[in-house]
Amino acid sequence: MSIKIGVPRGMYFYKYYPFTKAFLTELGAEMVPSPQTNKEILDMGSRYCIDDACLPVKVYHGHVQYLKDKVDYMLIPRLTSVVPREYICPKFGGLPEMVKFSLPELPQIIDVEIDLYKRKSNLIKALYAVGKRFTSNPYLIKRAAAKAAKELNIYENTLLQGCLPGKYMNETDIPVSNNGPLIGIATHPYLLYDSFINMKLLEKLSNKGIKFLLPEMLDKKVIEEKCSVLGKRMFWSSSKDLIGSALYMMDNSKIDGILMLTSFGCGIDSLSIDLIERLGRKTYRKPFMVITLDEHTGDANFNTRLEAFLDLVYRREMM
Amino acid sequence: MKLTYPHMGEAYIAAKAMFDDLGIESIIPPFSTQSTLRLGAKESPESVCLPFKIMLGNYVRSIEEGADTIVITGSCGPCRFGYYGPLQKLILEDMGYDVDMIILDPPREGINKFFQNIKKLSGGESHKSFKVFLSAYKVCEQIDKLNEIQYFVRPRAKDKAKINSIMHRFRSQVLYAKGSKEISDLIEKTMDQLLTLDIDMEMKPIKIGIIGEIYTIIDPFSNLNAEDRLGDMGAEVHRSMTVRDWAENNLIKPLKREKPYKLEKELSKPYLPVLIGGHTQQCIGHAVNYARSGYDGLIQIYPMSCMPEIVSRSILPQIEKDYGIPILYLIVDEQTGEAGYQTRLEAFYDYVENRRRRQSSSKQAQST
Numbered sequence: 001m002s003i004k005i006g007v008p009r010g011m012y013f014y015k016y017y018p019f020t021k022a023f024l025t026e027l028g029a030e031m032v033p034s035p036q037t038n039k040e041i042l043d044m045g046s047r048y049c050i051d052d053a054c055l056p057v058k059v060y061h062g063h064v065q066y067l068k069d070k071v072d073y074m075l076i077p078r079l080t081s082v083v084p085r086e087y088i089c090p091k092f093g094g095l096p097e098m099v100k101f102s103l104p105e106l107p108q109i110i111d112v113e114i115d116l117y118k119r120k121s122n123l124i125k126a127l128y129a130v131g132k133r134f135t136s137n138p139y140l141i142k143r144a145a146a147k148a149a150k151e152l153n154i155y156e157n158t159l160l161q162g163c164l165p166g167k168y169m170n171e172t173d174i175p176v177s178n179n180g181p182l183i184g185i186a187t188h189p190y191l192l193y194d195s196f197i198n199m200k201l202l203e204k205l206s207n208k209g210i211k212f213l214l215p216e217m218l219d220k221k222v223i224e225e226k227c228s229v230l231g232k233r234m235f236w237s238s239s240k241d242l243i244g245s246a247l248y249m250m251d252n253s254k255i256d257g258i259l260m261l262t263s264f265g266c267g268i269d270s271l272s273i274d275l276i277e278r279l280g281r282k283t284y285r286k287p288f289m290v291i292t293l294d295e296h297t298g299d300a301n302f303n304t305r306l307e308a309f310l311d312l313v314y315r316r317e318m319m
Numbered sequence: 320m321k322l323t324y325p326h327m328g329e330a331y332i333a334a335k336a337m338f339d340d341l342g343i344e345s346i347i348p349p350f351s352t353q354s355t356l357r358l359g360a361k362e363s364p365e366s367v368c369l370p371f372k373i374m375l376g377n378y379v380r381s382i383e384e385g386a387d388t389i390v391i392t393g394s395c396g397p398c399r400f401g402y403y404g405p406l407q408k409l410i411l412e413d414m415g416y417d418v419d420m421i422i423l424d425p426p427r428e429g430i431n432k433f434f435q436n437i438k439k440l441s442g443g444e445s446h447k448s449f450k451v452f453l454s455a456y457k458v459c460e461q462i463d464k465l466n467e468i469q470y471f472v473r474p475r476a477k478d479k480a481k482i483n484s485i486m487h488r489f490r491s492q493v494l495y496a497k498g499s500k501e502i503s504d505l506i507e508k509t510m511d512q513l514l515t516l517d518i519d520m521e522m523k524p525i526k527i528g529i530i531g532e533i534y535t536i537i538d539p540f541s542n543l544n545a546e547d548r549l550g551d552m553g554a555e556v557h558r559s560m561t562v563r564d565w566a567e568n569n570l571i572k573p574l575k576r577e578k579p580y581k582l583e584k585e586l587s588k589p590y591l592p593v594l595i596g597g598h599t600q601q602c603i604g605h606a607v608n609y610a611r612s613g614y615d616g617l618i619q620i621y622p623m624s625c626m627p628e629i630v631s632r633s634i635l636p637q638i639e640k641d642y643g644i645p646i647l648y649l650i651v652d653e654q655t656g657e658a659g660y661q662t663r664l665e666a667f668y669d670y671v672e673n674r675r676r677r678q679s680s681s682k683q684a685q686s687t
Contacts, residue, residue: 050633052624052650080595087397093595094630101590101637113593231405232422235396265366267626271402274364278409 002030003134006071006107009034010060011092012079014165014193020075022151023127026144027134032071034063036171037196041066046295048102055263055294056190057091057098059197064099068106073133075110077126081117086237089268159216164202165193174202180209181313184249186242186276187261189216197293198261199302208310213255215245222248229279239272246276250284257287257313264294287312320344322440323386325374326351328537329462330562336499337455341441341448346386347494348377351540355380360653362410368399369541369622369652370534375407382416390440393424397596398627425569454499456571459563461506468513470557473550474524477517483547485512524555525616525672528609530602532621532628533560535651542620542651543660549618552668557614559605560598582608590634597627603634610642616671617644618664623652645671 005024007013013033024031034041037059045062064074080093091098096111110133114126124145131141158168166172172195183205191198192214205212215223223244227234234240242260249255260276262269273290280288289309291302322345324334331347338345349355351373359376378389394401404422411418421440426433441448469482476482489509496502527549535541536558549556568579578584583604584594590603602619609617619635621628632648639646647667649660 050629053629053633054624078593080593087596090397090596090599090626090630093397093593094591094599094627094633097591098630098633101634115593231408232393232402232424233395233428235401265624267368267399267624270364270366270368270624271399271406274367275406275409278406278413 002028004030004032004071006067006074007031007033008060008063008067010063011056011190014189018151018155019148023144023148026147027131029134034067037194042295052265054265055197058295061099061102065103071107073108073110074106078111078113080113080115083237084116084120086235088238089236162217174206177206177209177211180211181256181317182211182213182254184213184255184258186215186246186249186258188238191261191263191293199299215241218245218248236268239268242272243276247280250280250286260290262290262292264292320388321346321386322388322390323348323381324390325377327534328539332462332493332502333455333458333562336458336502337451339498340451340454346381346384348381351377356653362414366624368625371403372653373541375410378411382418388419388421390421393422395428456566458499458502459566461503463561463563465506465510468510470555472513472516472518474553474555475518475522477519479551481516485509524553525675526614527554527556528614528617529556529558530605530617531619532625533598535620535622536560537562543657545620548664554668595630599627599631602631606635606638610638610644615675617646618649619646620649620651623650
């Protein structure tokens, strides 16, 4: 029987899912992802995690708690930096520790550090460190890494063409509508693709016949170019994606409105959203709304705000 | 050019000494008050951390007094502090203030820019600025000594009001002292005054270490004078980070090619093996250090939603268990109320003192 490796469905799960899956499967291990976030997982997360952590971290704790008795190993990578000279967020770097010291009786954790701040080749070292647990043959690890990189490339290209991760993973498929207003949604992948914590936002929009543009559908070059208006180089890759895509959405005349999702207590967003507002408001007049999510967000008030926003978009179209 | 800089505890004394020596006119922002904070909070993003709001308030107050250039240090992540400067500049512009902002990023972010900034600051006399920097560093060392005397004297003093009046006099006189020489004389004088106070040498106060986010532990306004409050109750406090400590590890050690924060990194290794940003490793390292040096309790202070300290906050319970040391977690923001804060400090003091008494009596019972 192959070794079972738990992969919690939180944080950058949707960003690196194909990579993780291909790499682990190729090494002969079985990847066990946790199910979609549900009430039980969220409650467990907020019970075990410290109070003032942000929503995605709490959700992550819930997923780890759900998986812990079902697997042999738990994969909680320490994603210090995934782009050279850029960090993600201190909480990504300290994630293995936060989980380790908050949840009791965990299986063995694979907390490999992925730190590409100084050089990209650190990724190879990290992959060998993980691979060594399963096989002593370096060629197998190399093959697995190459396959994983290929899969990730395919996945990113699919997303770039407007496909959602749910469809790629054969889990859920949201029919994307072809006409109607186009709305840009700028947010982090862990809020965007977790349909439980964002109150099924994408599904709701599709049902109303609204098209949407997501940060993953934008070319990296576009994001890079838009970020050059900042006075200082942006040293968080997560914030760069957010600011770059939001500014692109403001600039593109095809887009009728911009929606931003943020989680309560997100340190990166507290600065990024203000930067976007201050940089964008002077030049552009477009409906722009920020919705803050936390574990107490209710469906009813979320709908009210979404409808108000959409009304604004429709009214502008008529004018 | 009229320079100004934000407040961070006693940092203004060293900064004043430095700019006086360089012959640059600088304006010390009026001391932070509730109205400074309200002013800053009104214009800041809602969920940004407390230091951002206080600093913004400081700038506005200084600009009102005539400052036209703001100088702050910078960094490049992963903590939010690195992006304070650019956003605060945008906010000030939107408020209608046209000021120049000099952000001193670390040299590895571009050595040319760094030297340009230094040149701009020192008015072309770069060789002089190094000497001036060293004498400012000496002032920092003296301030640390002054604080340590205060930590020792305050719980033991019979008349605590006298300490307050000495310190109050010091704070008002230092504004009029010119240059590092006068300032260090004044500090010496204040130290002598504190040492002549009538103290109870028999007393064995409980020892409390203060750890957490650097700004909120150094700046007494942001932590509602936690050190003085605890001292008045009768606890000997020690603060893990100071301005001197910051300057030593960030400016002097890199020049000498030494590794900064060696002890803290060593001690925090079992809990957090790598650097993740902010002062997480230092916080954990200091907690272990205090616990091993026989402190009776620890207080972690950090601003609401501080990213690095949330990580240390989730690790600290393990240190609590491993070393059997109680830790109080205090989160501060613009909503922090004084009464609730005082109650929590008192409760913690009582708990720690009781605990020590119980432990020593059970030890006595064992030995007899």
